[in-house]
Amino acid sequence: MSFQLRKATRTKAKIRLGLSSISGGGKTFSALLIAYGLCGDWDKIAVVDTENNSADLYAHLGSYNVVPISAPFTPERYIQAIDACHAAGMEVIIVDSITHEWDGSGGILEAADNMPGTSITKWAKLTPRHQVFINAILQSPCHMITTARRKQDYNIIQEGGKTKVEKNGLREITREGFEYELTINLQLDAMHNATASKDRTGLFAGKPEFIPSVETGKMIAEWCETGIDVQAEIRDAITKLGNCETIEELRLFKETLQPFVTDDPEFKAAGNSRYMELKKLLAPSTQKN
DSSP, X not given: OOOOOOOOOOBOOOOEEEXXXXXXXXXXXXHHHHHHHHHSOGGGEEEEEOSTTGGGGGGGGOOOEEEEOOSOOOHHHHHHHHHHHHHTTOSXXXXXXXXXXXXXXXXXXXXXXXXXXXXXXXXXHHHHHHHHHHHHHHTOSSEEEEEEEEEEEEEEXXXXXXXXXXXXXXXXXXXXTGGGGSSEEEEEOTTOOEEEEEESSSSSTTOOOBOOOHHHHHHHHHHHHSSBOHHHHHHHHHHHHTTOOSHHHHHHHHHTSOHHHHTOHHHHHHHHHHHHHHHHHHHHHHHHO
16 A cells, blocks of 8 residues: 655634533533624534533523433433433533533443453443544544543642542543543533643643633634634536546646545536546547547
């Protein structure tokens, strides 16, 4: 298999934003404000609510949508709720919170406790289920905001023949490593101030703490819109296929395109269709010669 180099291309993106805090840290409220800044339309925002209808507490903000989930908090039920948001034409989906999928009633950890077999056989079955849930977040065509609870973490150490327990800060209650999948991960303190533990946008990393607002969402939306509109590029390329009058022109035209265009299934189908058209059109003249 041969490999080809290409120039790096900044394309428009949908944000993958995480918010985490202890209980009462303002996760839901902050997520709603950011969501409105992202799309500017409450009717296009949906909250997948696992927190006992807590999303309804902020109904005074606007006419956003709520998809309540109760136990069992299986990955599959989360995915069904996310799919319902897609079907309803939402632009921003808030999953509030992902903690229950991991450490809630019917979640992954409880499933592991109740499942027979060794640790290896259990996680061989559970890890793929959890990963499908993560993929549903990462591959959504919508902006995705997730919230997670945080709790005190501890280290158990041996010192002088004695066991000591030391506090080790706060950690998110979800599978370790989830934040690495996100574009931005913000940690909220008890006063609702946010700091970035991860930031690929450069908007918040190394900056002073701040209180998330609608303006925060607008800043993120502007960053997301900076770059090539992939779908517009694909549509334009498909239109230009009709300008190719020979198979050689078609080949040369494809060589000018970025891989995200040539690898697109719709473009491939249109390209193959144009190739067959040209082959049919050019066949008679070839036979006469």
